[in-house]
Amino acid sequence: DGGITQSPKYLFRKEGQNVTLSCEQNLNHDAMYWYRQDPGQGLRLIYYSQIVNDFQKGDIAEGYSVSREKKESFPLTVTSAQKNPTAFYLCASSIYRTGSAHQPQHFGDGTRLSIL
Amino acid sequence: DQQVKQNSPSLSVQEGRISILNCDYTNSMFDYFLWYKKYPAEGPTFLISISSIKDKNEDGRFTVFLNKSAKHLSLHIVPSQPGDSAVYFCAALRGAQKLVFGQGTRLTINP
Numbered sequence: 001d002g003g004i005t006q007s008p009k010y011l012f013r014k015e016g017q018n019v020t021l022s023c024e025q026n027l028n029h030d031a032m033y034w035y036r037q038d039p040g041q042g043l044r045l046i047y048y049s050q051i052v053n054d055f056q057k058g059d060i061a062e063g064y065s066v067s068r069e070k071k072e073s074f075p076l077t078v079t080s081a082q083k084n085p086t087a088f089y090l091c092a093s094s095i096y097r098t099g100s101a102h103q104p105q106h107f108g109d110g111t112r113l114s115i116l
Numbered sequence: 117d118q119q120v121k122q123n124s125p126s127l128s129v130q131e132g133r134i135s136i137l138n139c140d141y142t143n144s145m146f147d148y149f150l151w152y153k154k155y156p157a158e159g160p161t162f163l164i165s166i167s168s169i170k171d172k173n174e175d176g177r178f179t180v181f182l183n184k185s186a187k188h189l190s191l192h193i194v195p196s197q198p199g200d201s202a203v204y205f206c207a208a209l210r211g212a213q214k215l216v217f218g219q220g221t222r223l224t225i226n227p
Contacts, residue, residue, distance in 0.1 A: 004159070031213050040125070042205060042217030043160070050213065058214070090159050096213060104150065105215060107159030 003027065004108035006091050011113045013078070013085065021076045021111045023091035031096035032074035033105060036060060037088040046089075049074055050096050078113065088112050119143050120208050122218035130226055135193040137221050139206030142187065146208040150215070151180060151191045154203045163204075164191070193223075201225045 004025045013019045025032065031050045035043035045058030049068040063082025068074055074093075078085045089112075092105040121140045129135045139149075147168055152160035166173040166180045166189065173180050179192045193200055206218040 006159075009157075033213075033215075035217075040219060042120070042122075042207075042219045043215075044217070045214060048213065092159070094213060103213070104162040104165065105213075106162070107152075109157065109159050 004091060004093055004106060006089075006108035006111050009109070009111060011111055012116050013113060014116050016080045018077055018079050019113065021078065021089055021091075021113070023074045023076065023108060024072055025093045026072060027093055027106065028071070029093035029095055029106070030071070031094045032068065033092040033094075034058075034064070034066065034074070034076045035090045035092065037090060043090060046076065085113055086115050120206055120216050120218040122206055122221050124221050125219070126222040126224070128224045128226060129196050131198060132195045135196045135200065135223055135225070137191040137193075137204050137206070137223065139189050139191075139218050140187060141189070141208050143208070143210065144187070146210055146216075148209040149180070149182060149189050150207045150209065151178075152205045152207060154205060154220070160205055196225045198225050198227065
């Protein structure tokens with residue numbers, strides 16, 4: 001079945017450590033996104049990538065880094081510079097065509113990151 | 117700067133009745149508005165969308181209304197079913213693919 005796989009589902013990190021969240025999709029989607037959700041808040045965009053080897057900062061990119069070496073994969077690294085990393089992280093993907101304004105984003109089931 | 121707001125954190129509706137979820141926005145440049153449904157420990161699922169040039173879009177039990185002068189949109193679910201109990205997010209599209217989400221409204225359908 002086509003879909004988006006995020007792993008692991010739960011992740012624990014010690015203070016000062018970097019941690020990488022995995023996101024893989026087999027939908028042949030061009031664009032991929034990372035969001036963060038905090039309790040009582042909506043999803044906030046961290047980074048997005050419209051094509052391989054290119055990505056842009058979203059609204060809250062500080063303390064995060066990404067790579068897009070393959071179309072199927074868009075890993076997110078939460079660095080030690082991120083002061084409040086405890087959150088629910090969601091990866092999404094969509095078709096991307098220039099001039100096409102609306103392609104629904106499809107989401108994975110998320111990774112919950114907690115600080116030990 | 118909250119560009120998309122859902123002012124009701126929760127809503128409780130009797131099964132079979134209409135559920136109305138509301139959303140307000142501040143940016144007139146949004147091109148599309150979308151509703152997503154989210155169950156606990158899962159990612160959001162796309163439900164329905166509306167172009168900024170329309171005022172209504174219907175899909176089965178779900179209808180979205182857009183009032184551009186009031187910068188307000190609403191999602192109507194009728195009749196409401198127990199499986200509709202979830203958190204609903206309103207989102208607005210700016211630029212090619214960037215979504216801005218509201219805070220979400222938790223809908224509970226009571227039997």
